[in-house]
Amino acid sequence: MKIAAACEGRQIFGHFGHCENFRIFETENGAITGETSLPNPGHKPGFLPNYLADQGVNVILAGGMGGGAAEICRARGIEVITGAAGDSRAAAEAYLRGELKSAGVGCHDHAFEGKCGGQHCGTDEARQCGCGK
Secondary structure, three states: OEEEEEEEOOEEOOOHHHOOEEEEEEEEOOEEEEEEEEEOOOOOOOHHHHHHHHOOOOEEEEOOOEHHHHHHHHHOOOEEEEOOOOEHHHHHHHHHOOOOOOOOOOEOOOOOOOOOOOOOOOOHHHHHHOOOO
16 A cells, blocks of 8 residues: 655645645555655645546645645545645555544635734644634
């Protein structure tokens, strides 16, 4: 199984489509057996879910994700876990142990993008800053 984490460096990023890179964790028997980093090839509607599916990704970890991207992921058989944060390897390991579940939150409206810099996407802080993400 392959787990992709939307990251800035090694840290989970708040918005799937605008991350710097994807940390790809190859797993076997519930353990990480390999790790690579892919630069984000660019945020274009519908592109990234298909790009990651073509890389063999089975699970995506992100702080938040738009509804359209989440739908494409699910249609391609990719499990989406939003609400993830912190170190990407630790998050992937928590997922493998069954301790990381999707928060069921995502980016639903980009009309207010920029008010919080997108850093709150998919978090309780988004509601506090009023950005609507």
